[in-house]
Amino acid sequence: MIASQERTVDAGALAPELERLGGRLMMLFVAGGSGDGDRELRAIVRPGEPVIVVRARVDGNAYPAVTPRVPAAHWFEREIHDLFGIVPEGHPRLEPLVHHAPEEGEVRLPEEDDVRLEHRGAERLAGPGVFVIPYGPVRSGVFEASQFLVQTGGEDVAYCAQRLFFKRRGCERRICAVPLDQAVLVAERVSGTSSVAHALAFSHAIEALAQTEVPRRAQAIRRILAELERLYNHLEVTVRECEDASLAVAQAQFAVLKERLHRLAGAVAGNRYLRGVVVPGGTRVDLDTGAVDLIGSSLAGWEREWRRVLSVLLRTDSFLDRLVSTGPLSEQDARDFGCVGPVARGSGIDVDTRRDLPYDGYPPFEVAGHSDGDAMARMEVRFQEVDASLELIREAVASLAPGPVRSAPGPFTRDTALGASESARGETLYWLEADGERTVAFCKLRAASFVNFGVFNRVFDSQVLTDFSFIEHSLGLSPAGCDA
Amino acid sequence: MIRWFLRGVSRSRVTTRYPRGDEPAPAGFRARALLDPDAIDEHDAATLAAACLPGALRVTAGGGLLLDGSRCIGCGLCVDGSGGSGVTMDPGYELATSSRERLVVGGGVREGDAAAATLGGPFRRSLHIRHVDTGSDGAVEQEIAALLNPYYDMQRLGLFFTATPRHADVLLVTGSVARPMEEPLRRTYEAMPEPRVVVAAGTDACSGGIWTAPEVLGGVDRVLSVDVYIPGDPPSPIALLHGLLLAAGRVREASAPRAGSVARAAEAAG
Numbered sequence: 001m002i003a004s005q006e007r008t009v010d011a012g013a014l015a016p017e018l019e020r021l022g023g024r025l026m027m028l029f030v031a032g033g034s035g036d037g038d039r040e041l042r043a044i045v046r047p048g049e050p051v052i053v054v055r056a057r058v059d060g061n062a063y064p065a066v067t068p069r070v071p072a073a074h075w076f077e078r079e080i081h082d083l084f085g086i087v088p089e090g091h092p093r094l095e096p097l098v099h100h101a102p103e104e105g106e107v108r109l110p111e112e113d114d115v116r117l118e119h120r121g122a123e124r125l126a127g128p129g130v131f132v133i134p135y136g137p138v139r140s141g142v143f144e145a146s147q148f149l150v151q152t153g154g155e156d157v158a159y160c161a162q163r164l165f166f167k168r169r170g171c172e173r174r175i176c177a178v179p180l181d182q183a184v185l186v187a188e189r190v191s192g193t194s195s196v197a198h199a200l201a202f203s204h205a206i207e208a209l210a211q212t213e214v215p216r217r218a219q220a221i222r223r224i225l226a227e228l229e230r231l232y233n234h235l236e237v238t239v240r241e242c243e244d245a246s247l248a249v250a251q252a253q254f255a256v257l258k259e260r261l262h263r264l265a266g267a268v269a270g271n272r273y274l275r276g277v278v279v280p281g282g283t284r285v286d287l288d289t290g291a292v293d294l295i296g297s298s299l300a301g302w303e304r305e306w307r308r309v310l311s312v313l314l315r316t317d318s319f320l321d322r323l324v325s326t327g328p329l330s331e332q333d334a335r336d337f338g339c340v341g342p343v344a345r346g347s348g349i350d351v352d353t354r355r356d357l358p359y360d361g362y363p364p365f366e367v368a369g370h371s372d373g374d375a376m377a378r379m380e381v382r383f384q385e386v387d388a389s390l391e392l393i394r395e396a397v398a399s400l401a402p403g404p405v406r407s408a409p410g411p412f413t414r415d416t417a418l419g420a421s422e423s424a425r426g427e428t429l430y431w432l433e434a435d436g437e438r439t440v441a442f443c444k445l446r447a448a449s450f451v452n453f454g455v456f457n458r459v460f461d462s463q464v465l466t467d468f469s470f471i472e473h474s475l476g477l478s479p480a481g482c483d484a
Numbered sequence: 485m486i487r488w489f490l491r492g493v494s495r496s497r498v499t500t501r502y503p504r505g506d507e508p509a510p511a512g513f514r515a516r517a518l519l520d521p522d523a524i525d526e527h528d529a530a531t532l533a534a535a536c537l538p539g540a541l542r543v544t545a546g547g548g549l550l551l552d553g554s555r556c557i558g559c560g561l562c563v564d565g566s567g568g569s570g571v572t573m574d575p576g577y578e579l580a581t582s583s584r585e586r587l588v589v590g591g592g593v594r595e596g597d598a599a600a601a602t603l604g605g606p607f608r609r610s611l612h613i614r615h616v617d618t619g620s621d622g623a624v625e626q627e628i629a630a631l632l633n634p635y636y637d638m639q640r641l642g643l644f645f646t647a648t649p650r651h652a653d654v655l656l657v658t659g660s661v662a663r664p665m666e667e668p669l670r671r672t673y674e675a676m677p678e679p680r681v682v683v684a685a686g687t688d689a690c691s692g693g694i695w696t697a698p699e700v701l702g703g704v705d706r707v708l709s710v711d712v713y714i715p716g717d718p719p720s721p722i723a724l725l726h727g728l729l730l731a732a733g734r735v736r737e738a739s740a741p742r743a744g745s746v747a748r749a750a751e752a753a754g
Contacts, residue, residue, distance in 0.1 A: 137617075137664075138672050140647035142645060143617065144622050145618065145659075145662075145665055166662060167618070168662060168699055169619055169695045169700055170699035170700070174695065177696075181535075182535070185557070185561075186537070191621060192622045192623030192624070193621075193622050193623050249488040249489070249491060252492070255630070255634065256633060259630060259635050262630070267510040270514040270558075270560065270573070275559070276514065308491075309491070318485075480620060480622035
C-alpha cells in the first residue's frame with residue numbers, strides 16, 4: 001500500500017503549495033459530485049516519501065492556474081477546463097485538449113515565450129513555403145487514431161503539435177458503473193498492450209481500500225506476467241524502429257521474437273495480452289507446473305536468440321545513425337513535465353514505480369538509466385530493461401511456493417486509495433474513492449502516455465521530417481491509454 | 485549488412501501453412517465462449533447474464549440464455565460461474581462470419597449452421613487493405629501488424645496494406661466507434677473505389693464490446709454496412725487472416741458458437 005499524507009488548502013494557495021512541495025506532480029484532477037458547490041481539486045505529488053494528496057475546494061468556476069509554477073500541470077488543467085468548465089486562470093494555453101479545437105488543421109503557436117511554459121522556445125514561423133502537414137487521425141500504415149500537425153518549410157520541422165482524444169471511451173465512468181469483479185476487465189482494456197499494468201494498478205487501489213494482503217504466490221505470478229508484458233512492449237518498439245530504418249531482416253527477426261512472447265502468453269494465460277488473470281486480491285487462476293516449466297524453457301531459448309539479434313543490431317551503422325542524437329529530450333524538460341518510464345529514464349531521471357512505490361514483492365533490482373536523452377538512449381534503456389525483466393521472471397519463478405493465489409477483498413475500510421504500477425511505458429495510476437463498503441464512486445486513471453505525450457512537441461528541436469517516425473516510436477506512446 | 489543477410493538465410497521456415505493446413509491453437513486459449521442453451525436452467529441463466537460485462541450472455545423473454553458472440557470478450561468469467569456445464573471456451577481461430585446473427589446462439593434465434601457460406605464477390609486473389617482505428621485499446625493494431633511477421637506473412641496470400649483508401653479494396657476497422665472518429669471513418673470509406681468490403685476486426689468493432697454511450701456510438705455497423713465480422717478481444721493474427729480470406733471469398737465462414745455440437749462430437753469420438 002502506498003503511504004500517503006493528505007492536506008487541504010485554499011484553491012488560491014494550490015499553485016504555491018505545489019511549487020513549495022516540489023517533486024513530481026503525478027495527477028491533478030477534479031473529484032466530487034456534479035453540483036458546483038462540492039467540486040474539489042486533488043493534486044497528487046511525490047516530493048519524496050510519502051506521496052502527498054493536496055485537496056483544494058473550488059469556489060465558483062475559476063482558480064489560479066498551477067501550470068505557470070508547475071509545468072507538469074499543463075495537460076491536467078486543460079482537461080479540467082474541458083470536462084468541468086472550471087477555468088485555471090493564467091494558464092498559458094487554455095485551448096481544448098479532450099474536446100477538439102473547432103479549427104482543424106491549424107497549428108496554434110503560443111502567445112508568449114515564457115521559459116517556464118509549455119511552448120518555451122517555440123518560434124513563430126510564417127511566410128511563403130511554410131506549411132502544415134495534418135498527419136492523422138487516419139494515418140498511413142496500421143496505427144492508432146492520433147493526429148500530429150507538423151509545421152515545416154519542407155525539411156526542418158519548425159513545430160509539431162499533437163492532437164489526441166479521438167478515441168476517448170469513457171473508461172473511468174465505465175469502471176464506476178460496473179460490478180467490482182468486472183471493473184478490472186475494463187481496466188485491462190484501457191490500454192490493451194498494458195493490460196497487466198492497468199489491472200495491477202487498479203487492483204492495488206482496491207486492495208488498499210479493503211486493506212487486503214495479496215498471497216505471496218499470487219505476487220510472484222503477477223511479477224511474471226508484468227515482466228512478460230514489458231518484454232513484448234519493448235520488442236514492439238524495437239520492431240517499429242527497425243521498420244523505420246528499413247532493416248527488413250532485423251524487423252522480421254525481432255517480430256518473430258515478439259510473436260514467440262505472445263504465443264507464450266496465450267499458452268500460459270489463455271490470452272495473448274495476458275488478460276483475465278490479475279484480479280483484486282491476487283490472480284484468478286494459478287499457474288500449473290506445466291505452465292511454469294514452459295515459461296522457463298521458452299524464455300531460456302528466447303534470451304539466447306535475443307542476444308544474438310541484438311548484438312548484430314547494435315553493430316548496424318544504418319540503425320545507430322538514425323537514432324543517435326535524434327529526438328533529444330533534456331533532463332530539465334523531462335523533469336518539469338513529469339515524464340515517466342523509459343522516456344524519463346533515457347533523459348537521466350531515476351524513476352521507476354516498481355522501486356519507488358513498491359508492490360507485489362519486487363526484489364531489489366537495478367533501475368535502467370541513460371543520460372543522453374535521445375532516441376537511442378530510450379532504446380538502450382529498453383534493452384537494459386529486457387535483461388532486467390528476464391532476471392525478474394527467473395527470480396519470480398524460483399520463488400513460487402505452493403499456496404493460495406487469491407484472498408478476496410473484504411468490505412472497504414478506507415475512503416480513498418491510490419494504486420500504481422510500472423507499465424512498459426511508465427507509471428500507471430488509479431485513484432479510487434469508495435462509497436460505502438463495496439462500491440467505487442469515483443475513479444481517475446492516468447496512463448503513462450498521458451504525461452509522456454505532453455512532451456511530444458518538445459523533442460522536435462532542430463529535427464527533420466524524416467526523423468518523425470523514429471522519434472514517435474522511441475517514445476513508445478499509447479493513444480488508447482492517453483485518451484482513456 | 486552481410487551479418488543480417490547471413491542471419492536471414494540461416495533461419496528455418498516458421499511460416500504457418502494456413503489456410504492450406506491447420507494451425508494448432510494452444511490448449512486453454514480463450515478465443516470465445518461457446519454456449520449449449522439447453523444445458524442452462526433459468527436460475528443459472530440469470531446468474532451468468534449478470535456476470536457478463538459486455539452483455540454477451542443475456543436472458544431472453546422466454547427465460548432462456550442467449551450468447552451474442554459479437555459481444556464476447558473471452559474473459560471466461562461465465563465458465564467460472566457455470567461450473568463448466570453449458571458454457572465452455574473455444575480455443576479456435578476460424579471465428580469470422582458475414583453477419584452478426586450468425587454469431588448468436590440460443591434464445592430461439594434461428595441458427596445458420598447449415599448455411600456456412602463463402603462470400604461471393606469480385607475479390608478472389610489479391611486484396612489491398614486500408615486500416616482505420618475508431619477507438620480500439622491498441623492491441624488489435626499490434627495483432628494486425630503481426631500479420632506481416634514471418635509466422636503469418638500475409639503477403640504470400642496476396643494481402644497487402646495500402647496507405648491510401650483510394651487504392652484499397654478492404655476497409656479494416658478496429659475499435660468501437662468513438663464520436664470524434666465517426667466522420668474520419670465515413671470519409672475514408674467514401675474515398676474508396678467500388679467494389680469495397682468493410683471488415684470489423686475485434687469485438688469492439690463488431691458490437692461496441694464493453695463500451696457504452698455517450699462516448700462511443702457502438703460497433704462499426706452503426707456507421708457503415710459491415711461485410712465481415714471478426715470477433716475476439718483482440719482477435720489473434722490467425723483469426724484476422726481467416727476474416728480477411730473470408731472477405732476475399734477464399735474460406736468458409738465460422739459456425740455459430742454452440743457448445744453442444746462440439747461436446748457431442750467429442751463424446752462420439754471418445
